[in-house]
Amino acid sequence: MFFKRNGGLLLEQQLSSGEVNVDKIKLFNSKEIKKATNNFSIDRILGQGGQGTVYKGMLADGRIVAVKKSKMVDESMLSGFINEVVILSQINHRNVVQIMGCCLETQVPLLVYEFIPNGTLSQYIQGQIEEFSLTWDRRLQIATEVAGALSYLHGAASFPIYHRDIKSANILLDEKYRAKIADFGTSRSISIDQTHLTTRVHGTFGCLDPEYFRSSQFTEKSDVYSFGVVLVELLTGLKPVSAVTGSQEEEYRSLATYFITSMQEDGLFNLVDARVLEEAASETEIQVVANLARRCLNMNGRDRPTMREVISGLEAVQMSRKSLISAQQNSEGIDFVEDDSVGNWDVESLSEVSASY
Structure with a gap:
């Protein structure tokens, strides 16, 4: 029965x-x-x-x-x-x-x-689990892993799959703190020649693509928008939606809107998590990731990057970061250095990446 x-x-x-x-x-x-x-x-x-x-x-x-x-x-x-x-x-x-x-x-x-043993990404971002703290390197790696999984779902699976509820609470961390996307209850697979789904709007407030909300048409770029929210969470340590303090009536602020406004007003570094500011090799690499997140959050889905483009941007930051840190460590062990050409080269190359992303 x-x-x-x-x-x-x-x-x-x-x-x-x-x-x-x-x-x-x-x-x-x-x-x-x-x-x-x-x-x-x-x-x-x-x-x-x-x-x-x-x-x-x-x-x-x-x-x-x-x-x-x-x-x-x-x-x-x-x-x-x-x-x-x-x-x-x-x-x-x-x-x-x-x-x-x-x-x-x-x-x-x-x-x-x-079984995935180490809880959800949102618990770590919000400091609910203190046994393991999210370094800037780990945040970049988690973002790259999630982007890779989404790129696979969108293009490499037997049929394109849209997750439709990407958020930090649906990203689990395994025994080595690698990211695992979970909760496919609202996901949909489509035929190769389809470009979108027309469905009843479903998702999580604060992570939901506003274009999908208006049109009821869900595309792979809707997942990209939700990923952008996760990327901003990793940058700032803030929740996708938070209560506005001091308001007489109950009001809530969207992190995506707050983030974009802060970038437009040159207030990015007032928003970035203290640990990210401390551990970043340069402000430029933070700016590159922030620009990538802003592109993901574009109100026009067509202007958002694909997940494959997102991976390229994140990997460029990681490679340049490793090279810059290596150069800094090498220079610390040398009695004299005529110039810091390797480090400068990396910052310049990151600036070029920033212009692209």
Whole structure:
């Protein structure tokens, strides 16, 4: 009864159509999952969100997993659940959370993922987890990893995939603090010749592409906009939406709008996180990343970069940064230096990148 109600027939239809990678999807029975999660014990809860609760579990073979227990039993919502199974079965990328299977024999449907141990990116940005602090190098690396995963989804997957809810709360960090994109419940795959989806507007306030909000047409550039918000979070340490202090009525400020206004008024460095200011090899590299973020947040989707262009910009900053730091370290070990030509070259090359991005 539960299997049918939870979309089992729809999933079987997808399996038979060849749209699902059968080798990647295991249908777990309810006993396996209850045992793995200690009957969904409260002390196994990893997190809770709009779509459900995630539990930590251990399978009979010793593998640690994350079990997502959906909130809904409404039939109209089940297509989103089955959609996530279908989408994730098609994805094979080191920076995307891997699905292991699902269980449809329980009152609400369950998804089983690989376990990612170190929480969400938003928790680190906002200082909720203090055991590991986000250095500027790590922030750049995480941004590059997320950009790489999105570029893969948009262009390298078997069908182009739009995530549709990119935000720091949906980016997990693994045991080596590498980024893993999660939560594909609202994602959609499209045929190669399609350029957009026309859908009911869905997303997170503060991260949602305003062009999509106006037109209901979601394109790959809508994901680019949301990535731009994440990049600004990494630069500033601020939330995508924050309450405005001192206002008589309850008001909220969009980080994207605040960031763009600050850049227009030459106030970027008043907004940048103190750790970024301290660890950046030069103000120029901060400016390059900020310009890249501003391009991602362009109100006109056509003028935003592709994720492949974003990767190129971020990698240019990282390469130039390594070269500049290496030159600085070498000069510290030498008694005399006629000029700082290597370091100057890097700053100049970064300035050229800044002009491009």
